[in-house]
Amino acid sequence: MKGKEQQMAINIAILGFGTVGSGVAETLDINKELITKRVGEEINVKYILDIRDFPESKFANLVTHNADEVFDSDILIAVETIGGARIAYEYTKRALSLGISVVTSNKELVSTHGPELIKIAQENNCCYLFEAAVGGGIPIIRPLYKCLAANKITKIAGIVNGTTNYILSQMKDEGIDFDTALKQAQANGFAEANPSADIDGIDAQRKISILSTIANDGAYIAPDQISAEGISAITNDDFEFASSIGCDIKLIALYEAGEDKPVVYVAPTLVAKSNLLFNVSGVFNAIMVEGNSLGQAMFYGQGAGTLPTASAVCGDILEAAMSNPTENRTWTEESVAITPYDEIAADIVVRADVPAKVITAAEGYECEVLSDEAILVKGIRHKDIASLVSETGAKSWMHYLK
Amino acid sequence: MKGKEQQMAINIAILGFGTVGSGVAETLDINKELITKRVGEEINVKYILDIRDFPESKFANLVTHNADEVFDSDILIAVETIGGARIAYEYTKRALSLGISVVTSNKELVSTHGPELIKIAQENNCCYLFEAAVGGGIPIIRPLYKCLAANKITKIAGIVNGTTNYILSQMKDEGIDFDTALKQAQANGFAEANPSADIDGIDAQRKISILSTIANDGAYIAPDQISAEGISAITNDDFEFASSIGCDIKLIALYEAGEDKPVVYVAPTLVAKSNLLFNVSGVFNAIMVEGNSLGQAMFYGQGAGTLPTASAVCGDILEAAMSNPTENRTWTEESVAITPYDEIAADIVVRADVPAKVITAAEGYECEVLSDEAILVKGIRHKDIASLVSETGAKSWMHYLK
Numbered sequence: 001m002k003g004k005e006q007q008m009a010i011n012i013a014i015l016g017f018g019t020v021g022s023g024v025a026e027t028l029d030i031n032k033e034l035i036t037k038r039v040g041e042e043i044n045v046k047y048i049l050d051i052r053d054f055p056e057s058k059f060a061n062l063v064t065h066n067a068d069e070v071f072d073s074d075i076l077i078a079v080e081t082i083g084g085a086r087i088a089y090e091y092t093k094r095a096l097s098l099g100i101s102v103v104t105s106n107k108e109l110v111s112t113h114g115p116e117l118i119k120i121a122q123e124n125n126c127c128y129l130f131e132a133a134v135g136g137g138i139p140i141i142r143p144l145y146k147c148l149a150a151n152k153i154t155k156i157a158g159i160v161n162g163t164t165n166y167i168l169s170q171m172k173d174e175g176i177d178f179d180t181a182l183k184q185a186q187a188n189g190f191a192e193a194n195p196s197a198d199i200d201g202i203d204a205q206r207k208i209s210i211l212s213t214i215a216n217d218g219a220y221i222a223p224d225q226i227s228a229e230g231i232s233a234i235t236n237d238d239f240e241f242a243s244s245i246g247c248d249i250k251l252i253a254l255y256e257a258g259e260d261k262p263v264v265y266v267a268p269t270l271v272a273k274s275n276l277l278f279n280v281s282g283v284f285n286a287i288m289v290e291g292n293s294l295g296q297a298m299f300y301g302q303g304a305g306t307l308p309t310a311s312a313v314c315g316d317i318l319e320a321a322m323s324n325p326t327e328n329r330t331w332t333e334e335s336v337a338i339t340p341y342d343e344i345a346a347d348i349v350v351r352a353d354v355p356a357k358v359i360t361a362a363e364g365y366e367c368e369v370l371s372d373e374a375i376l377v378k379g380i381r382h383k384d385i386a387s388l389v390s391e392t393g394a395k396s397w398m399h400y401l402k
Numbered sequence: 403m404k405g406k407e408q409q410m411a412i413n414i415a416i417l418g419f420g421t422v423g424s425g426v427a428e429t430l431d432i433n434k435e436l437i438t439k440r441v442g443e444e445i446n447v448k449y450i451l452d453i454r455d456f457p458e459s460k461f462a463n464l465v466t467h468n469a470d471e472v473f474d475s476d477i478l479i480a481v482e483t484i485g486g487a488r489i490a491y492e493y494t495k496r497a498l499s500l501g502i503s504v505v506t507s508n509k510e511l512v513s514t515h516g517p518e519l520i521k522i523a524q525e526n527n528c529c530y531l532f533e534a535a536v537g538g539g540i541p542i543i544r545p546l547y548k549c550l551a552a553n554k555i556t557k558i559a560g561i562v563n564g565t566t567n568y569i570l571s572q573m574k575d576e577g578i579d580f581d582t583a584l585k586q587a588q589a590n591g592f593a594e595a596n597p598s599a600d601i602d603g604i605d606a607q608r609k610i611s612i613l614s615t616i617a618n619d620g621a622y623i624a625p626d627q628i629s630a631e632g633i634s635a636i637t638n639d640d641f642e643f644a645s646s647i648g649c650d651i652k653l654i655a656l657y658e659a660g661e662d663k664p665v666v667y668v669a670p671t672l673v674a675k676s677n678l679l680f681n682v683s684g685v686f687n688a689i690m691v692e693g694n695s696l697g698q699a700m701f702y703g704q705g706a707g708t709l710p711t712a713s714a715v716c717g718d719i720l721e722a723a724m725s726n727p728t729e730n731r732t733w734t735e736e737s738v739a740i741t742p743y744d745e746i747a748a749d750i751v752v753r754a755d756v757p758a759k760v761i762t763a764a765e766g767y768e769c770e771v772l773s774d775e776a777i778l779v780k781g782i783r784h785k786d787i788a789s790l791v792s793e794t795g796a797k798s799w800m801h802y803l804k
Contacts, residue, residue: 139549147541150716293713297703311695314552
């Protein structure tokens with residue numbers, strides 16, 4: 001850290017004083033004593049940069065509207081909790097170019113500009129850390145980089161969006177339809193007024209972009225390459241069907257190393273009871289990771305919320321304060337190719353009145369009859385699904401995770 | 403790392419070529435290419451120190467019986483997979499004193515001599531790392547130290563011993579008694595010929611000693627202070643009773659920060675269906691952590707086994723190879739006091755024919771009737787339990803985790 005040894009405290013700035021930013025100030029405040037002990041120096045919030053004022057906040061006196069005042073100061077770490085990829089992008093570049101480490105919960109920015117921002121950080125001998133960008137408070141980015149460093153990561157399957165998991169859980173438990181569940185989620189503060197990024201799978205797409213790039217050893221997988229299907233078409237009838245075959249419906253973000261190219265997509269998925277993800281309900285997130293030495297591990301916790309997300313951001317602040325930014329976490333500049341969606345071989349469940357027709361039409365694929373209207377077809381290529389459905393007059397199909 | 407920059411490869415030695423040691427050699431071998439890429443240098447196993455020969459192993463030519471040859475060489479990292487606290491202790495001290503980093507899966511050694519060994523490592527500017535000592539392949543030590551660094555850890559509840567969890571799962575699922583389940587576990591290689599360390603809770607006691615010390619900010623909590631009850635007294639009747647109130651029986655290792663002193667113990671526990679630990683079966687481990695900012699997170703995976711444990715050991719090897727040992731992970735020299743077992747306030751379920759008697763006798767404690775023979779008594783001090791049971795003629799009692 002530049003100049004760290006001359007200071008009595010490590011000065012930081014919080015850029016954007018919304019839900020997460022205020023949680024960061026709060027966490028640093030309530031745990032000040034133990035953090036100072038662990039770091040060996042005090043972490044001091046010197047500025048809070050926001051366009052608004054917060055006269056009611058106990059941190060009101062730290063608020064400034066003047067970015068120059070912040071960037072020209074002696075801060076060593078900037079906490080970017082602005083969100084989006086515009087002003088957050090400009091401020092992050094500016095900070096990193098000055099050798100100021102940046103920690104963030106901004107999955108949109110990391111997933112779209114990660115390669116460039118990590119490079120700028122390395123060139124300026126500082127850190128760009130984003131543990132909070134995936135899974136809220138759940139430790140996942142650092143475990144992937146560090147604890148599982150000796151593994152080839154073969155698969156990641158995650159429930160990474162709390163809003164959609166809450167809506168799906170409500171539909172299942174309360175028997176209410178999608179629109180009602182969405183309105184309830186909005187009323188309870190679990191969904192935004194414009195819920196598209198969540199319900200259309202865009203948030204999950206960004207998060208699996210980040211996880212996939214790390215699993216793929218830094219070979220960047222841009223979000224706009226990743227097929228994402230949301231949950232707005234899911235009906236209560238789908239849940240009844242799922243229940244009849246011992247499954248639940250979850251929005252799953254998937255990465256597989258693949259034989260040739262990686263397989264990455266986001267889709268509503270029938271999750272079997274035997275899978276631990278089956279029991280992940282409400283706003284909780286869980287991420288299952290498979291490594292070639294590790295076997296399976298799962299990381300579970302609160303995927304969003306002020307304090308859990310702040311917990312992860314603050315962990316990164318302590319990391320940036322204590323570590324030398326020596327790690328080799330480069331991402332390739334260009335996105336690498338992934339398996340085209342049509343070519344992906346997937347396990348699906350086809351719902352049809354006459355299972356025998358499906359089994360005949362799916363010749364060459366391994367099939368398993370799950371009930372008198374449900375047939376599991378294994379490893380079928382996506383481009384072959386439409387004709388299978390139309391040929392057999394099947395009602396519907398969905399991805400399946402055992 | 404001493405002399406790292408002058409070398410083309412980082413030489414390491416594996417001390418003890420048993421289950422875990424051979425898994426480490428195997429993992430480093432199968433993932434050689436990606437590990438070299440990630441570290442920037444090759445990790446080269448130069449010696450395998452063991453009293454035996456392994457003529458059938460592809461690593462046979464690396465085996466030596468001469469410790470001096472190993473310690474006088476240019477190795478930078480020693481992998482201690484000997485086990486126990488005698489020769490492993492001597493070799494670990496010798497390596498660390500020479501500035502050779504040591505990584506290990508040895509929970510006995512870490513829990514009994516951790517304070518001294520960490521101190522020697524710090525004095526000699528090298529690392530003593532033990533991610534694999536708890537939870538096998540599951541990342542837990544580093545997440546506690548790093549990702550959750552900004553939290554006060556308020557509680558840890560874990561299933562940390564795969565052998566006992568396997569035996570309990572078999573008793574429940576197959577309806578077999580403890581002795582039969584133990585014999586099956588031994589036949590399947592999940593329990594040792596002398597199973598005492600597992601079934602008497604000693605292994606869990608060592609692991610919760612390590613986790614508690616970390617959660618307690620390095621204030622050392624020695625294993626011999628921690629009350630540990632094993633599972634050999636659990637009967638099939640206990641499982642029927644548990645099932646009747648929607649619970650399963652798990653061997654739980656518990657840490658709570660406590661108001662005055664930490665609360666730490668190991669005990670068979672009725673785990674309610676609503677708790678995620680309920681679904682952790684067979685040889686799997688899971689550790690639930692609560693932080694004051696984080697809320698709850700759970701870490702799940704294979705708690706033992708050659709390759710999963712090797713995955714964690716190898717993650718530490720990469721850490722030792724890449725990092726400067728700058729971290730402040732000191733443990734106090736002396737064990738600090740924890741709440742005496744008798745004074746611990748616990749939630750328990752009392753099994754009695756006449757619940758009303760228990761409720762009357764437990765006056766002053768909050769009670770909840772779970773069934774016509776089960777009463778949950780909250781926060782009762784352990785020293786008051788015996789008289790409650792004898793006064794009311796209760797059949798039995800057990801700890802309870804919601």
